[in-house]
Amino acid sequence: MPHVIVEYSANLEEAIDVGSLCSHLRQAAAAIEEIAMPGVRVRAYRADHHAIADGADGHGFIDISVRLRGGRPDTVKDKIAREVFAAAREFVDPYMSGNSLALSLEVRDIDPKLSPKTGTTRDHLKGSQ
Numbered sequence: 001m002p003h004v005i006v007e008y009s010a011n012l013e014e015a016i017d018v019g020s021l022c023s024h025l026r027q028a029a030a031a032i033e034e035i036a037m038p039g040v041r042v043r044a045y046r047a048d049h050h051a052i053a054d055g056a057d058g059h060g061f062i063d064i065s066v067r068l069r070g071g072r073p074d075t076v077k078d079k080i081a082r083e084v085f086a087a088a089r090e091f092v093d094p095y096m097s098g099n100s101l102a103l104s105l106e107v108r109d110i111d112p113k114l115s116p117k118t119g120t121t122r123d124h125l126k127g128s129q
Contacts, residue, residue: 003067004029004084006044009052009060015099016062018044021091025064028087034076038122052102061102064088070109081107 004025008018022042030037052059066084068077085105089096092103 002029002035002040002069002080003065004040004042005065005067006042006062007047007065008044008062009050010046010048011050011057012060012062012095012101013046015060015095016092018046021062021088024091025084025087028084029066029080032080032083034072035080038125053100056100059100059102061104062088062092064103064105066105066107067110068107069112069115071112072109077107077109081105 004022006018006021006025008016012018022044026040026042029035029040029042047061050061052061064084066080068080072080085103088103088105092101095101096103
């Protein structure tokens with residue numbers, strides 16, 4: 001874990017390479033010591049319909065949710081929020097410097113008792129035995 005979910009306004013589709021943003025966020029999350037790399041999942045969803053601020057067409061948004069299995073201390077959640085947000089900010093800064101963009105991130109806990117898991121990702125990682 002974590003699940004990193006990016007929601008973005010459709011008007012950013014041509015201006016920001018969302019696939020590369022996902023890769024950038026995956027690398028940032030996987031580099032955090034307290035996160036198990038095999039559990040990192042990043043995905044993005046375009047919001048085709050949106051209305052922002054005064055309704056002008058040029059406003060855009062990227063909202064990132066980081067869902068973590070519950071039980072981590074607040075200091076770890078804070079570190080994850082800061083580092084993933086910094087990676088997102090680094091990626092969008094060139095666009096943000098000349099355009100209207102709202103960037104946000106929220107860390108959420110997933111209740112482990114209500115979230116069964118299974119998978120074979122670890123069995124298929126490069127270099128696994």
